[in-house]
Amino acid sequence: MEVRELIELFEGNFKQYNQLLNKLEGNPYLLQSLGSNAELQEKLSLLTDIQDEIVDFRLKKIISEEHPYLPRINxxxxxxxxxxxxxxxxxxxxxxxxxxxxxxxxxxxxxxxNWERTGVHEDEGHISFKELVRRMIEKDRKILEELKQALMVQHT
Incomplete structure (x- = not known):
């Protein structure tokens, strides 16, 4: 996949996240009802923490270091x-x-x-910046679908 295509897909996923999550912010009733939904809050919390790990301890590390070690996320x-x-x-x-x-x-x-720079993943060996971004995009599709379903259930 081309870098430009990856960026466009990543931006498309961001727009979907932004649209879904801003619906929550614009709807205090829905936000309050979801705030009491511990499962959804836990999922979003975990997603945000995993994203922090990927960005700070994988992507940025690959850019700044030569073949850095990338431990698995727990x-x-x-x-x-x-x-x-x-x-x-x-x-x-x-x-x-x-x-x-x-x-x-x-x-x-x-x-x-820099998209071709690699890190050494604990389980998979060498993995490129580009591949990590591609995997984020792929996982986003599943997460966005789950989030849409959760919001539809809460909204009904």
Whole structure:
């Protein structure tokens, strides 16, 4: 997949996240009802913490270091100790969207040769910046579908 196409897909996913999550912010009743939904709040909290891990300890590390070691992400650890686990839903949404905006800026500014830089993943060996972004896009599709379903259930 071309870099330009990856950026466009990533931006498309961001727009969907932004649209869905801003519906929550614009609807205090829905936000309040979801705020009491511990499962959805936990999912968004975990998603935001995982995104932080991917951006800060994988993507940025690959750009700044030569073949850095990339440990696996432990979702169970993040569920217990992640920085977003105790935050209100509005704060989680804000942090998630801000991180995405910053990543989009980074993707646009990144020289083409940096997309091929690699890190050494604990389980998979060498993995490129480009592949990590592609995987984020792929996982986003599943997460967006789950989020849409959760919002439809809450809204009915």
């Amino acid at each position: 979702p169970e650890h993040l569920k217990q100790y992640g920085i977003h686990r105790q935050q209100p839903l509005q704060k989680i949404i804000l942090d998630f969207l801000q991180q995405r905006r910053a990543l989009i800026k980074l993707l646009h500014a990144l020289p083409l040769e």
